[in-house]
Amino acid sequence: MICSLSLLHVSPLHHRPSTHLLHNFTSPFELKQLHAHLLKTNSPLSSLPLSRVASVCAFNSSFSYAKLIFQLLDASEVTHWNTCLRSFAEGDSPADAISLFYRLREFDISPDHYTCSFVLKACSRLLDVRNGKIVHGYVEKLGLQSNMFLQNMIVHLYALCGEIGVARKVFDKMPQRDVITWNIMIARLVKMGDAEGAYKLFAEMPERNVRSWTSMIGGYAQCGKSKEAIDLFLEMEDAGLLPNEVTVVAVLVACADMGNLVLGRRIHDFSNRSGYEKNIRVCNTLIDMYVKCGCLEDACRIFDNMEERTVVSWSAMIAGLAAHGRAEDALALFNKMINTGVKPNAVTFIGILHACSHMGMVEKGRKYFASMTRDYGIVPRIEHYGCMVDLFSRAGLLQEAHEFIMNMPIAPNGVVWGALLGGCKVHKNIKLAEEATRHLSKLDPLNDGYYVVLSNIYAEAGRWEDVARVRKLMRDRGVKKTPGWSSIMVEGVVYNFVAGDDTHPQTEEIFQTWEKLLQRMKLKGYVPNTSVVLLDMEEDQKEKFLYRHSEKLAVVFGLIKTTPGTVIRIMKNLRVCEDCHAALKIISVVSTREIVVRDRNRFHCFKNGSCSCGDYW
Incomplete structure (x- = not known):
């Protein structure tokens, strides 16, 4: 110009x-x-x-x-x-x-x-x-x-x-280093997943600030070492440092993973006192923490009180409702989200498809899966395909699930074939179970769960030679069965129980209480379902084996150690078996307690003789 x-x-x-x-x-x-x-x-x-x-x-x-x-x-x-x-x-x-x-x-x-x-x-x-x-x-x-x-x-x-x-x-x-230098190295090692390397540097630091502690706590939480994250946070408190918003988020992630509701509530109170209650990321993580600790109503309260919500907020609440068996509420919230003008993302649809899968809503699942790409331009990821296979398999549509896998535009992974295998166990389809296991043995050869499921399918069919063959295969490959465990927190202390374990200091009191409880349960119609014990043994031995399942031991311990009316919250590493599910429904009646169990798939809220899953899990 x-x-x-x-x-x-x-x-x-x-x-x-x-x-x-x-x-x-x-x-x-x-x-x-x-x-x-x-x-x-x-x-x-x-x-x-x-x-x-x-x-x-x-x-x-x-x-x-x-x-x-x-x-x-x-x-x-x-x-x-x-x-x-x-x-x-x-x-x-x-x-x-x-x-x-x-x-x-x-x-x-x-x-x-x-x-x-x-x-x-x-x-x-x-x-x-x-x-x-x-x-x-x-x-x-x-x-x-x-x-x-x-x-x-x-x-x-x-x-x-x-x-x-x-x-x-x-x-x-470097001739000199300051705390920033150390923090840079620790943060990058954490980002790369090298928590141990990061901790070695952290331990050598001559001086630490809140960011140093937060990087390390967050690193442990991200790589699944939630206990270490929480222990480190408690050390930070002892050192006299106050957490910031980022620290709060990191600790809440660890609390969610561990089901540590006591610390999670304490962090929530601290957040409110510190003025973080309007921080969207803190609120989103609180929703996730309360959902994973089995406190759905607390999660709902936080969500309802948020002045501003992101797609993460909506997705976390939808996933929480789905995991707690409130599929209709999850779908209603999704519709409200759309009407509010918030565009869903891939994570939102994982929650929606889980809701459909957990409650057997096949047609709605098909509709939402098609809507992802048609209405929102979201290309389905492997997680979405896994949800659909799980939806079909749970509903007994095993052939459709198999055809769906065969027609996937991306290679199925272990989760996809595992979903089909789980459906085969429920609906007793040995042929498809064997095919799924052939794929799983290549995709995830050291995962004991798949071998155990196939072995159980054979056992239910009385094919004991095949059971022995699968167990020999596990031994030959060095695969060990993961023992079932359940944990309960009482007054801030976590107590772990392993199936069949009689080494707990209060074992005798637990077994005596169980025997008294069992008599009352039988009066209410409880009959031990020994068919879930897939071992070749006598019936009375099977009953004894059933009574030593880890979730039963944890619940009885909870009844002993907590005051009447207190909600009993259990975390379990495996899927709840049919007998424990039936037993816990009756225990919720005879003890007039609410019992919340978080297994590896979902939540079961037992209250007044019924479960939030509607017996579909």
């Missing part, structure tokens, strides 16, 4: 161009005209905004012209170029910062530590480790190794780009 001299407003007193034009020239041509006008009116050249001169001339033939202006003013040239570099590095065009850096070197303009820091920031944003290495070389050449800020940026760049070994070398060679 041509800017004529006549457009430049000149003050009658000072003969200077208007402030607006002085600070808003947009091309070298306008700059040169403005320069000429300053000379003509005897206005000082220092009136020019030098950072704007640099930005206008950065990528054209007028670069040398800008350089000349800086020299005429005896200005610190690199300072003004650094202003441009910072703008590019932090703005929408970080690649321009790297290009400008090379222009500076082409014109022999020496970089300083600010120059290097802005270019390193651009490289980090672009994950450009090649140019980052070149800048690292300049840092060494300029003798800036003692600049801790630059060294931290270099460590961060290498770690961020996946070159953790190089990052560690720079880290080890």
